Amino acid sequence: xxxxxxxxxxxxxxxxxxxxxxxxxxxxxxxxxxxxxxxxxxxxxxxxxxxxxxxxxxxxxxxxxxxxxxxxxxxxxxxxxxxxxxxxxxxxxxxxxxxxxxxxxxxxxxxxxxxxxxxxxxxxxxxxxxxxxxxxxxxxxxxxxxxxxxxxxxxxxxxxxxxxxxxxxxxxxxxxxxxxxxxxxxxxxxxxxxxxxxxxxxxxxxxxxxxxxxxxxxxxxxxxxxxxxxxxxxxxxxxxxxxxxxxxxxxxxxxxxxxxxxxxxxxxxxxxxxxxxxxxxxxxxxxxxxxxxxxxxxxxxxxxxxxxxxxxxxxxxxxxxxxxxxxxxxxxxxxxxxxxxxxxxxxxxxxxxxxxxxxxxxxxxxxxxxxxxxxxxxxxxxxxxxxxxxxxxxxxxxxxxxxxxxxxxxxxxxxxxxxxxxxxxxxx
Numbered sequence: 001x002x003x004x005x006x007x008x009x010x011x012x013x014x015x016x017x018x019x020x021x022x023x024x025x026x027x028x029x030x031x032x033x034x035x036x037x038x039x040x041x042x043x044x045x046x047x048x049x050x051x052x053x054x055x056x057x058x059x060x061x062x063x064x065x066x067x068x069x070x071x072x073x074x075x076x077x078x079x080x081x082x083x084x085x086x087x088x089x090x091x092x093x094x095x096x097x098x099x100x101x102x103x104x105x106x107x108x109x110x111x112x113x114x115x116x117x118x119x120x121x122x123x124x125x126x127x128x129x130x131x132x133x134x135x136x137x138x139x140x141x142x143x144x145x146x147x148x149x150x151x152x153x154x155x156x157x158x159x160x161x162x163x164x165x166x167x168x169x170x171x172x173x174x175x176x177x178x179x180x181x182x183x184x185x186x187x188x189x190x191x192x193x194x195x196x197x198x199x200x201x202x203x204x205x206x207x208x209x210x211x212x213x214x215x216x217x218x219x220x221x222x223x224x225x226x227x228x229x230x231x232x233x234x235x236x237x238x239x240x241x242x243x244x245x246x247x248x249x250x251x252x253x254x255x256x257x258x259x260x261x262x263x264x265x266x267x268x269x270x271x272x273x274x275x276x277x278x279x280x281x282x283x284x285x286x287x288x289x290x291x292x293x294x295x296x297x298x299x300x301x302x303x304x305x306x307x308x309x310x311x312x313x314x315x316x317x318x319x320x321x322x323x324x325x326x327x328x329x330x331x332x333x334x335x336x337x338x339x340x341x342x343x344x345x346x347x348x349x350x351x352x353x354x355x356x357x358x359x360x361x362x363x364x365x366x367x368x369x370x371x372x373x374x375x376x377x378x379x380x381x382x383x384x385x386x387x388x389x390x391x392x393x394x395x396x397x398x399x400x401x402x403x404x405x406x407x408x409x410x411x412x413x414x415x416x417x418x419x420x421x422x423x424x425x426x427x428x
Contacts, residue, residue: 013283013291014417015272015349016261016308017322023411029288030316035084038092046079048311050106050118050149050251051298056130057111059088069305069411072130074115075298075316076104083107083117087133095135101126106149106196106251106298110156118147118160125150125160127175141175148195149251153229154204161194161216168194168216168231181231186219189233194218196251200258201229206303208409211258211275221248224262226277235277242271242279253301253308255321256409257351259377263310265295270310272349280377281324281349293317306410322412323352323405327421328379330401334424340386340393342423344369344401347379350412352405356382358423359400366394369401374408386425396427 018028027034032044053071061067074085081098096104102121109115113130125141145164152158156173167182168191182191196217202210213234214227225236239247248266255261258275269284270293284293295313302308306321328345335342344356353374358367366388384401388394403419406412 011285011291014322014324014415015281015283016270016291016319017324017412017415018290019318019320019411020414024318028318030318032314035092039084039094045314046077048313048316049076049078049104049297050108051075051309051311051316052108052115052300053302053307053309054109055111055302055304056113058113058131060111069302069307071302071307072109073309074107074109075309075311076107076117078104083115083128083135085130085135091133093133093135095128100137105147106151106161108150108152108158110152112156114156116141116150116152116158118150120146120148120163123147125158139175141171143169149197151197151199153199153201155201159197159199159214161197163193163195166191166193166218168197168214168227179231181227188236191216191225192219195221196249196262198252198254198260199229200254204303206256208257209275211254213258213275215252215254215260215262217249217252217262221250221264221266224249224252224260224271224273224277226260237273237277237279242282250296251298253299254303255301255306256303259321259350261299261301261308263296263299265297265313268293268295270296270299274377288315304410306407306412320411320415321350321407321409322415322417323348323350323407324417325349325352325354325403325405325419327401327403327419330421330423333422334426335386336426337386337393337396340425342384342386344382344384344421344423345379346382346403348375348377348405351376351408353408354403354405356401356403358384358394359402360394361398365389366399384423394425396425399423399425 081096081101082094105120106118115128117126127139145162148161148163158171160169166184170179199214202212223238226234249262253261260273268286269282271282272280298311308319310317325348356370401421
């Protein structure tokens with residue numbers, strides 16, 4: 001239904017929104033030309049993969065909160081064996097080469113400056129340390145098979161997907177193996193060549209519902225599964241559940257409300273699910289304009305403020321988690337004095353604060369339907385009885401619903417979206 005609404009109602013997505021120009025100066029997309037300004041005219045994207053965003057203690061000014069959303073981003077440019085990263089707002093640097101990293105995939109880091117890279121081609125996880133603007137290698141964690149992706153929980157336990165052996169390994173902060181799980185297969189609760197992984201645990205500071213689970217992609221990108229952090233299977237969805245004949249789910253991210261986002265490089269989309277793995281919406285189409293992607297790969301969300309970083313085939317994007325909504329319809333679209341009133345059906349893609357008013361042809365508000373109500377993800381119904389704010393039936397004519405909504409968390413609260421829909425009162 002949601003995909004149908006996008007096609008019928010026009011394309012102006014805000015589930016993942018472009019930040020305002022006051023925040024980015026209009027630069028939310030990083031093309032190869034952006035990299036070349038810092039790394040030389042011949043530098044380009046060459047098989048970009050995972051990406052992670054970290055608030056490093058080293059760069060945090062504790063005397064102010066104004067820099068709390070200034071993050072360090074580390075991204076894998078696999079074809080060069082490079083980790084590309086920013087040094088504050090001053091510079092972009094690289095670390096590595098194809099001898100250091102062979103076919104690297106996923107990446108994750110923590111506030112202490114420890115960076116972990118899934119060195120797929122060398123069957124190991126490489127542990128790096130960021131200090132004074134530089135990365136240096138400090139350890140290797142050898143894996144039985146080839147690791148595809150990595151993630152950290154709030155205790156800095158490391159989670160690793162083993163592509164070859166269809167397992168997930170969990171290492172302590174001291175790099176000791178403390179648990180593993182996974183039965184190879186394509187059935188329920190099984191894993192087959194797992195790829196992307198993201199974990200959210202109950203002790204995470206930015207975890208509204210105190211969720212405790214792992215999200216994993218596998219089966220050549222055809223499936224997304226959910227497990228507890230101890231490995232108990234909770235459920236899965238596949239491409240056919242979304243009405244897609246083909247897909248390639250790659251990397252995964254989880255936001256403050258436990259919603260799950262997965263990149264799909266075949267369909268040039270980001271698919272969003274709630275924390276119970278119920279499908280919410282797919283955002284994206286092929287292109288380089290707003291709401292468009294070119295083979296998205298890595299994705300990471302800084303949960304505190306809902307900042308989103310996405311690596312694409314030939315670029316990257318910086319977005320915010322925001323609230324979007326679509327009008328399903330008004331039933332009926334025309335009402336009369338004998339049978340006054342109509343029901344507005346609305347679909348919301350993120351937890352939001354909503355205001356709905358009814359306006360006449362002169363642009364005057366005749367009725368406040370909803371003021372500041374908070375709604376969860378999903379469809380909800382609003383009934384207008386055809387009366388104005390004084391309790392009188394409105395005069396015959398054309399009227400308009402105006403729906404305004406904002407996200408409830410993070411930077412998305414700064415973005416308001418207005419949606420309009422027509423409704424008519426007939427004299428007959």
